[in-house]
Amino acid sequence: MxxxxxxxxxxxxxxxxxxxxxxxxxxxxxxxxxxxxxxxxxxxxxxxxxxxxxxxxxxxxxxxxxxxxxxxxxxxxxxxxxxxxxxxxxxxxxxxxxxxxxxxxxxxxxxxxxxxxxxxxxxxxxxxxxxxxxxxxxxxxxxxxxxxxxxxxxxxxxxxxxxxxxxxxxxxxxxxxxxxxxxxxxxxxxxxxxxxxxxxxxxxxxxxxxxxxxxxxxxxxxxxxxxxxxxxxxxxxxxxxxxxxxxxxxxxxxxxxxxxxxxxxxxxxxxxxxxxxxxxxxxxxxxLRKRRRELTASETRFRDAMDHSAIGMALVSLDGRWQRVNRALCEMLGYGEDELSSLGFQDVTHPDDLAGDQALVDEILAGRRHSYRLEKRYLHKSGRVIWGLLAVSLVRDHEGEPLYFISQIEDIDRRKRAEERETELARRYSVATEASGVGVWEWDLASDRLLWDEGMYRLYGRADGSGELSYAEWHAHLHPEDAERAEREVMAARDGKGRLDIEFRIRRADGAQRVIKGHARLVCDAAGRPLRLVGTNWDVSELRQLAERLHDERERLQVTLDAIGDGVITTDLEGRVSFLNPVAERLSGWSSEEARGLPIEQVLLLEAEDARLVANPVRDCLAQGSAASLQGLASLRHPAGGTIALRGQAAPMRGGDGTLLGSVLVLTDVSEARAMQKHLRYAATHDALTGLLNRPAFEDALTESCREVLQNDGNSVLCFIDLDHFKGVNDTAGHAAGDELLRQIARLMQAQVRAGDQLARLGGDEFALILRSCPLAQAELLAARLIAQIQALALHWEGQEFHVGASVGMACIHSGNAQPAELLKQADTACYRAKHAGRGQFAVEHR
Structure with a gap:
């Protein structure tokens, strides 16, 4: 083109x-x-x-x-x-x-x-x-x-x-x-x-x-x-x-x-x-040349993208032979480009994965699928096995006949190895937990002897004994920082002051430190005298570490929520507020403690531009179980007075099993951006000097008036106002005086017209006025009054007094004369006649 x-x-x-x-x-x-x-x-x-x-x-x-x-x-x-x-x-x-x-x-x-x-x-x-x-x-x-x-x-x-x-x-x-x-x-x-x-x-x-x-x-x-x-x-x-x-x-x-x-x-x-x-x-x-150039450029772009891609890429023939391979694939498999080109994908695929891969290829060739993704194992040139994420698509010609495959192979060997290690660790942890179980103990208060089962010995890293040991032997395993507290709570349980629920650190016989959770209950005789404490111990070291990590993550999340510039509010399933970050507190005027448990609509009173209440997106989010956004231009009514323009989106919170737990509402203050948009809209339609409509906005208003006249079969009048002798003010007193005079004349005319009329400055000392639904006789009276008042206006500037006049040209807007460009030409022609008739007059162009 x-x-x-x-x-x-x-x-x-x-x-x-x-x-x-x-x-x-x-x-x-x-x-x-x-x-x-x-x-x-x-x-x-x-x-x-x-x-x-x-x-x-x-x-x-x-x-x-x-x-x-x-x-x-x-x-x-x-x-x-x-x-x-x-x-x-x-x-x-x-x-x-x-x-x-x-x-x-x-x-x-x-x-x-x-x-x-x-x-x-x-x-x-x-x-x-x-x-x-x-x-x-x-x-x-x-x-x-x-x-x-x-x-x-x-x-x-x-x-x-x-x-x-x-x-x-x-x-x-x-x-x-x-x-x-x-x-x-x-x-x-x-x-x-x-x-x-x-x-x-x-x-x-x-x-x-x-x-x-x-x-x-x-x-x-x-x-x-x-x-x-x-x-x-x-x-x-x-x-x-x-x-x-x-x-x-x-x-x-x-x-x-x-x-x-x-x-x-x-x-x-x-x-x-x-x-x-x-x-x-x-x-x-x-x-044909253009298409050939485009095809060549497309092939060049594809070739460059393929050569510089960090992911292995290959063009594969229908029989599985490598037609073209990139450097990343060569480095992944350890072959040179010429070596790979002499092989097929079957030669470098692990035998256990070849049948599944070939079946997917056959489905693509049969037209039952367009592409597929597959995690499979490849054979490195050195003989080791590496994992790759394969994505395959088929390229066909314009008649739908298959040409070749495009394969993308991402090296995921590290990830798969890590997953295998994690699986093995999880299996070992499960076996260890199942094997060790919970240690059960009993403390005979009369003999001061402890009876441990095999699980207790494994927990404390001791060799199996007779099943009995003294209280002092158990106390020797306690971590020095926890020994006093643990002994105090055990003694309180022995004296019948409550059930034992304790967490403490121990040093195993092999020197390792573990965290133990212990529960115990006091057993008394018929007279109520204490006989023994019966309890359990189990290793909660991993749980403690997990709790500490979760605590750290919670702290980081809290700091993040406090630091971000958006307001964040969480609710429960009923739409009741459970948390506000500092920005949300500032926007809503509620503290997190005050708002907790209140309905979201009470904390956030959202209004549209016409002051109608706007539905809170949290309700849609909870009802549908999916994200919901704040519709249209919405503002938040602040309790202290005034409104804040907002943009917001609510998203569901779910548990690990997918159960809906509540919602998160993110609010962004867009007041400054919305104010800037309003300012730009005003500047685009108004004259910077006088504040009146500018020429483009006036032409739009004239077009709308013509449309209104055609629809309602009404009558309006267009006035073209040109100041007389205005150039003398600029030449004598300068443009600053001329600008001040234009502002005063604009205010004077604006005070004379009706609320529905459209007054604009077209440029220089030219103004235009649309008198909507106005008979010509009334328009002529207004034109005469404007001319008289402009002539009577005096500008006092640096000890001098200046007067100007005005000539007005008018054109009638009716169903037979409703073309904006023609109306402007008619009004300009009438103004020209008024000026040549001696200025300070008005003239009407009848059409």
Whole structure:
């Protein structure tokens, strides 16, 4: 797609169009006046269309006017009367305008050389349909003036315009979009010059000397279309058209009687058909080259991505052979690239994983799946086994036939080994826990002897004894820092002051330190006298370590929640608050302790922009069990007064088994961003000096007023206000004084208009006012009052007093006059009349 072209200098464009159209028209008219001339070769319209179609619409009138002036002058130059010369202007104007409009609206000019179909669309809209319409009008004028029959005039007009358009317009449009430098910068410039010389030689020779000349004429063009670019082919077609057209038009090819119009058509038609296939072929070849370049670029990108990827990648044939491998895969498997290319994936796959991998490959080839992922083992060149995560997809051609596989192999050997080690450790821990179990002990208070089972001996790392030991022996295992506390709690249990529930550290017989959890109950006789303590011990060292890690993680999480800039609130399943971090406390005005247990709606009172209450996303989150966001623009009503703009999202909290536990709501304060958006919206629609609407916003308001008038069949008035003698204030007192005067006048006018009226500063000392649903008589009274008050306003500046006046132009907005651009023009015209009538007045443009 060619890049959009910026509009050039308008004056130079006008001069270029005038000079080019005049020269091309003079040549065509001169040619038509020669003896034995068959028809006019009309290139001027095609050149104009190529120059006009992408120009801004506001320039079209001037460009078309200049082209038609050149058309008129060309006919007058050869002695035609003014009426006769002017009669050729309307059909040419219709033909040029229609072709440019069709090319612009359809976009066919921009897509011209993308494909043969796009080029045919371009020819239809630019070179076929407009000449048929223009020729109909032109032939009618010629027949009306008695200069020629309708059939002959229509035939000659069509063939001249169509040949000119097909020959010139593709090249001119291409140059318009890309420029001469890009054509001159093509790599095959010498070849283009050779083909140009061949075309200039073959065209007259084949037309004048050879039978079936158009076959020979089209041959170098078709060869050039394959060898050169579309633009170069268009240059050669233009050369062939000019050369061959001149020979045919001058009657050098074959002398026909003037009334043999259909034979003339059969003369020009082969020339046209000899040129058009070359352009179609050039368009197809250009698209093929583009696709080939894109394919090459895509293959290059894929090759670079594959070569530099940190993950092993390979292209694998349908029989499993490695076609291409990257460096990462070679390093992973320990082979060189040439070595891997001589192997298949079956050769480096662990035998136990080969059947499952091959079954998935067969499913892809059978069309039952598009891709698959698989963790499998590979055989390293050294013989060791390594784990890889394999992802495979199949590449098919445009007909759906399989071509090759793309494989991505990620080295996950470390992770799998770690998982195996973790599994083994877990198995060992389970076995150890099951084997050691819980140690059971009994302390006979009368004999001061302890009875331990085998589990107790394993817990304390002692060799199996008789099953009895003294209290002192047990006490010797206690960690010195825990001994006093443990003994105190044991004695309290022995004295019947409560059940024993204790955790303490011990030193095993092998020197290892463990954490033991102990429970015990006092057994008494019938009289209530203590007899013995019976209890259990078990090793909770791992649980203690886990608890400490969990405590550390909790502390880190708490610090994180306290430090982040967003508010975080957690709730239970009923939507009651359980926690607020400091930011959430600041936003809501509640402390975490005060809010705990309260419904989320009581802590967070959310409102929309219209003060309606907004549903809290926590409710949707708990009801649906999925994340929910705060909808629209919401604000939080702070208990201390005022609102805070928020953005929030709630997510469910789940336990390890997936059970829903509650929700987490994250809130972000976006007050500053929303205030900035409001400020930017205001700045985009208001004048910075006066605070009134600016011109774009006023034009939108005028468009809306016109729409309202059309819908309601009402009446409004547009006023264009231009200050009188304002330049003198700037020249005398400076722009600061002028700015102050503009602000005072803006405030004065704003105080006079109604609430629904639209007042704007269009720029400089020009203002505009829309009086909505206002009769013209009332608008005239308001205009007179504004003029009088502006004249009465005095600006006192640095010891001087300044006065200005105002002229007002008005246009009525009603259902028959509701075009914004036309209304502005009418109001401006009325203001111009008011100024030229003596200033300080108003005038009305009645439409």
């Amino acid at each position: 060619p890049r959009p072209r910026e509009p050039g200098n308008f004056l130079s464009t006008l001069l270029l169009l005038f000079a080019s159209y005049l020269l091309l028209a003079l040549g065509a008219v001169w040619l038509s006046r020669q003896p034995d001339s068959i028809a006019t070769l009309w290139y001027a319209n095609a050149f104009t269309v190529a120059l006009l179609w992408d120009q801004p619409l506001r320039r079209w009138a001037a460009l078309l006017g200049v082209a038609m002036l050149a058309n008129l002058l060309a006919n007058l130059a050869f002695g035609d009367g003014l009426i006769l010369a002017a009669s050729f202007t309307p059909p040419n104007l219709l033909e040029v305008g229609m072709a440019a409009a069709l090319l612009r609206v359809s976009g066919a000019a921009r897509r011209m050389n993308e494909s043969p179909g796009a080029f045919l669309q371009f020819i239809f809209f630019g070179a076929l349909l407009p000449p048929l319409v223009g020729a109909s009008l032109g032939a009618s004028i010629l027949a009306w003036q008695g200069l020629d029959s309708f059939e002959r005039g229509w035939l000659f007009w069509v063939e001249g315009s169509m040949l000119g358009a097909v020959s010139v317009m593709p090249l001119a449009v291409w140059l318009r979009q890309n420029g001469w430098w890009e054509l001159l910068g093509e790599r095959r410039r010498r070849e283009l010059l050779v083909y140009g010389a061949v075309v200039l030689l073959v065209t007259p020779v084949s037309l004048l000397l050879l039978p079936f000349p158009f076959v020979y004429l089209s041959l170098p063009l078709m060869i050039a279309a394959v060898r050169l670019t579309f633009a170069s082919t268009a240059v050669l077609v233009a050369l062939a058209s000019v050369c061959g057209g001149l020979i045919i038009a001058l009657g050098l090819l074959d002398a026909h009687a003037p009334d043999q119009g259909w034979r003339d058509l059969l003369t020009y038609l082969p020339l046209l058909l000899a040129l058009l296939p070359a352009l179609l072929l050039a368009s197809a070849v250009e698209q």
